[in-house]
Amino acid sequence: MTESGNPSQPADVNEYTASHIQVLEGxxxxxxxxxxxxxxxxxxxxxxxxxxxxxxxxxxxxxxxxxxxxxxxxxxxxxxxxxxxxxxxxxxxxxxxxxxxxxxxxxxxxxxxxxxxxxxxxxxxxxxxxxxxxxxxxxxxxxxxxxxxxxxxxxxxxxxxxxxxxxxxxxxxxxxxxxxxxxxxxxxxxxxxxxxxxxxxxxxxxxxxxxxxxxxxxxxxxxxHHTDGLRAFVARLNPYPPSLVHSPAIGFESENENKTVSVQVAMQWNTWSSGELHSFANSTRTSEGGAHEEGFSTALTGLVNDYARRQGQLTADDEDITAEAVHEGLTAVVSVKLAHPVFEGATRTRLSNPEANVYVHAVVHEHLTDWLDHNPNEAASIIRHILNTSTGHGRR
Known part of the structure; x- marks a missing residue:
């Protein structure tokens, strides 16, 4: 009992009302x-x-x-x-x-x-x-x-x-x-x-x-100040010329008709590394990858297998080359710019836009296939390198 004669009322720990909500302004x-x-x-x-x-x-x-x-x-x-x-x-x-x-x-x-x-x-x-x-x-x-x-x-x-x-x-x-x-x-x-x-x-x-x-x-x-863009980036990441499977680095870029998605890619295989893929969205590093990386990797693995079979470096009885083997020794940078990027998490480390997957896949398939067809000697070296590494990864 209090001095006034009114019983004290203990707080109801289960009570939750609007008064408990703190609104932080601005x-x-x-x-x-x-x-x-x-x-x-x-x-x-x-x-x-x-x-x-x-x-x-x-x-x-x-x-x-x-x-x-x-x-x-x-x-x-x-x-x-x-x-x-x-x-x-x-x-x-x-x-x-x-x-x-x-x-x-x-x-x-x-x-x-x-x-x-x-x-x-x-x-x-x-x-x-x-x-x-x-x-x-x-x-x-x-x-x-x-x-x-x-x-x-x-x-x-x-x-x-x-x-x-x-x-x-x-x-x-x-x-x-x-x-x-x-x-x-x-x-x-x-x-x-x-x-x-x-x-x-x-x-x-x-x-x-x-x-x-x-x-x-x-x-x-x-x-x-890099006028050669991503190809200069790859050159910095691949600092040992004797270990390069081909030179110079492959590079291409494209933008869709609506100008809502653009992609730049540079890539080069070497014999000394296990491979590294650097991806970015609107110049922000996407360390957990996402849609653009998935589009790149899927297109790359598919077209490498298609090209190897067309050139007779894979026979009808051979199993497909795995994605792991394709990426072995590959240094690549994939950069997309989108009008409306969607990232997962507050730290913006994974890109979710499905259109990035679709567009990157289409651009990589078109431009890299064209590069391989127009550079047969370098293409043959790349496929030989991948086939040599594929024995350590198995075939899927």
């Missing part, structure tokens, strides 16, 4: 659950912050508006990314009454990127810049657009200055600088080697895009 949700958006609060999530800002510059390149990007690890440990694209949009967003750039940096708008009209977009489906802003203790944006230089500053996702129009300029491009929030991340020290590896990868995947990385802790600049 960027508060990102700051409370950062792992849901960048994968972790460790080194992986820390570097994902950079990749999200970099994705904006890559999207400008894919849209035909940028051909250069500079990434800097600043002396204080932050990141600065500059591109020579169109600059972020400044028009007022009707529903919110805010400048479009502020909406892109503060509003969780799931789906395609707002305002910019990208046909193909990497990053977190339009959330990238917003998430980076939310998880940064400080972020500044500077861009050149509509004949002026524009600036705005944020702290922990909240604007602390209005979007400001500065002096006139004939330049174009965007610079985003941010300092990761030490209250959120377990470490805020960036790895030059980790960033260098990913940026070189992006230069391979996006032919013609020049990417530089500078570390001001002390200064250590590198620059990547």
């Amino acid at each position: 960027l508060e949700a990102v700051r409370r659950r950062p792992g849901m958006y960048v994968g972790s609060t460790g080194e992986r999530g820390l570097h994902q912050m950079v990749y999200e800002v970099v994705s904006h510059a890559v999207d400008e390149h894919l849209a035909g508006h940028a051909d250069a990007m500079d990434v800097t690890i600043t002396a204080e440990g932050g990141i600065r990314v500059t591109d020579n694209g169109r600059g972020l949009p400044v028009e007022v967003d009707e529903p919110t009454g805010k400048p479009a750039v502020e909406v892109e940096l503060t509003e969780l708008s799931f789906g395609s990127k707002p305002h910019t009209g990208y046909r193909v977009s990497g990053g977190l489906s339009g959330l990238g810049l917003c998430v980076v802003n939310a998880l940064s203790s400080r972020l500044t944006v500077e861009f050149h657009r509509d004949g002026h230089r524009w600036t705005q500053e944020y702290q922990k996702g909240t604007p602390v200055t209005p979007l400001t129009r500065n002096e006139e300029t004939n330049e174009q491009g965007t610079t985003i600088a941010f300092l990761p929030d030490a209250d959120i991340f377990e470490t805020t020290r960036y790895s030059f080697a980790t960033l260098s590896e990913r940026l070189q990868e992006l230069a391979f995947l996006n032919r013609g895009l020049a990417i530089s990385l500078t570390d001001q802790r002390p200064e250590r600049p590198v620059r990547y």
